[in-house]
Each structure stands twice: as C-alpha cells, then as structure tokens.
Amino acid sequence: MSTGSALASNKRGIRELGAEEMVGWDEVQQGVVLPSFEGDAAGIVNMHAEERNYADFNSYTATVASWRVIKPVYNRDICIDCQNCWVWCPDTSIISRDKQMLGIDYDHCKGCGVCVEVCPTNPKSLLMFNEAEENDEALAGWPQKEKKAK
C-alpha cells in the first residue's frame, strides 16, 4: 500500500476536475490509499467545511463549475430557512450554518435545479438564470408574488 502522490505537491487552490489531473495508466498504483484530510481526521464531523484541513485528494478542493449552463441564484429576502434545498441538493452545494441558509457553493453546484423546485416560498427564494447573467441583475429583476389561479 502506498499513498497516492499525483497531487501531493499541488497547492494551487481550487482546480477544475478534468483531463489535466489525469495520470497515465502506468502511474496508477495498486492498493492506493487517498487520505481525505491532512493529518488526523478525528473530529472532522464536528467541524464546518471551512475549518477542515482538506487534503488535495479530497474532491472538495476541486470544482465542477464548468458543468453549469444555468445556475441557481439565491434571494435572502424571501427565504424562510426551511432547508429543503439543503437536504435535497445532490452536490453538497447549499451552504447552511446555524439553521440559516447562507448561499450556494458555486464551485460544486452543477445547476441541476432541484433546489429551485423544492423551494416552497412565493415567489421562490431560488431561481435559475443563465450562467452568464450577473447575480445582481438577477436579483434586481426578481418576480413578484404570484397570485393563486382561481
């Protein structure tokens, strides 16, 4: 057993998860162990992501932002902190702390739109926009409360 070394000296921050990270077939070692954290991992369950010492092998340090063509934008003014978006986000991309929704982790969000569908407020506190649109513009043009159809 050995520790994978392909990224051991790579400290350039958030990286695109893609071809440039691939290693050749002859570089992949058998029985590799990839540590998710630097040093002792005990107690990480009690730490928020920002307090953890992630190893470069942890996919938390990578990004899949380029998958997105549309993105969710979050409007704090309407949100009731129900946490529906938190529980159903498949990409661990809803940042909630102390029972409050804080926003979206755009490094890991793939733009599936599930969070928007499960958001119960009227108008919704999350809506999908084109990736290229500025969040400020999106917020400025937020729709009004929809009247129930009679």
Add this chain to the structure above:
Amino acid sequence: MAITSIKNLKEFSTNNDRFEGAHLLCPGCAHSMIVRELMNCTDDNLVIASNTGCLEVSTAVYPYTSWDTSWIHIGFENAATAVTGAEAMYKARKKKGTLKDPDAPVKFVAFGGDGSTYDIGFQWLSGAVERGHDFTYVCLDNENYANTGGQRSSATPIGAHTSTAQAGSASYGKKQKKKDLVAIMAAHGAPYVAQLAPNKWKSMAKGFQKALETEGPCFINTVSACTTEWKFDPKDTIHLTDLATDSLMFPVYEIIDGHELNILYRPKNVIKVEDYLGAQGRYRHLFKPENKHVIERIQKDIDENWAMLQRREEARI
C-alpha cells in the same frame, strides 16, 4: 451524541457534511441525495464499502475521493463481503485490545446499485446477512445498470425500456416483473429491513438511524431516480420520487425481525400509476394503444401489493 437529531430539517441542517461535492454523478442524481442523508444522520465513525456502479465510479475518480470517512473501493459484487470483513477484524482487534480508540463508535455500511444487489452481488449480500455481521447494506435502486449504459436488471419493472430490453414493434420493453428483494431480505430473518425514499427525508433518516443502531445485518432498499436512464429533467428528481411513492409504485415500509411490517408512508391521495409512468421517457411507449394492457397490469400488481402489505402489517406475519 452518536445519532444526530432529526426533529426537523432546520436541526438536521446543522450537521456537517461528510460526502463532498465535485463528485461526477449526473446533475440531479438521487444516489448522492441518499448517501448524503445517511452520512448526515450519524456522528459515528463510518467504514463504508461501495460496489462498482455510478456511485463508486463517480466518487473516486483517481486521484480524488469525495468521502470524508473510511471508504473501500471494491469489485462489482463484494462490498458486503469487504465491509463485513472489516467489521470482523474490528471486533477481533477490539477483543485483543489493539484498537487505537476502542470506545469510538463505528458503523459499517455497504452501498450497492440494483445491478450489484439484486443480481450480481446477491450471493455475497445473502452470505453476509446469513453470517449475522453487524452492518447496514443500502441498495440504491435505479432499476437498471446505469453505469454501463442502462441494461435491464432483475429490479427493472415490467414494461420499462432498457438498452437490453428494448421497446419497439416486437416488444413493450422488459417482460418480467421486478424481483421483491425486500421480502427476500426479510426472509433471511434480518433484524431490520426497509424500503425508503429520499422525498420522504424524515422516514428515510429515521430508517437509516434504526438500521445503524440495530445490532446485526440490516438491509435497506432506496428508490433512486435516475435522470439519465429514466429520462426526465434533472430538476424533477424529487417530484418524480413523489410520483413513485404516491402511486405506490414504491411503497415506503419497514419489516422488523422478518415479520413485523410497518407502513411508513400512506399517501393521502393515491395517484394512478399512469401519472408516474407518463413523467418518464423509459415508459413512453406504454401509452400506445397496443400497450395499454401493460399499464393495466402494472396498476393491478401495485394494487395487489399494497393490499398484501396492509394485510401483513395487520397480521404481523
């Protein structure tokens, strides 16, 4: 505090995720919703093994891992074997006093797709449960071999189009009924067996917690909507799962000690199975006049199964 509070979602959301983003599962894939929830409903150390399938392949793209716990990448069929081997070693070392932290609570979990669980790893799962190891096996049932291009499995329902049971002029898709694996696992005498669904997050979290707390082998089948092979818009994963549980295509229930059956979700308005089938591309052909009989057959099977579950719940047998 070993098992974390699940009184409501706000409280649940204070847990720190141990399943990380930038895995490569499709946008909207239910596999990760289910795995995240299991890992969030406990603070215990976890030792997890995954059978080969979308989950394993997408969360361990060398040199990355999306797992913040001990996690074993193993063959298609033997996550149950690998994780129960780890469990046996853990017990032996505890007895010998060679563990670094013998009091730290540890839970052993295996994840498998339906292909690896219902079919190819079934013997390994059955053996591990029969040997009575203390572990929880979770099947992510998307009713096909998704990772290799959507082949039919014994979990694929009758009438579904798959790449190896195609619908066309000569066939309406898969001809055989889905295997009732939940009943088969209950018949092993496992102390806790359940079928759970991620749209019902609370019963799912409670079911996971029960399984983790129960000593002995536990089996949970979870409905895992697959946007790619079921052919629906990724944003609709939870909506589609609502249709699955509300049409009773996927009833949510548990079986304790092989006989005590409890229904965990009774839809207020049971919807017709057509509403569930019509929301997915894999069943589109069933709406042709010549295939109407298949929809009727599926509805009849659902009605009979629901009646049977209710009778079993009452009779405790």
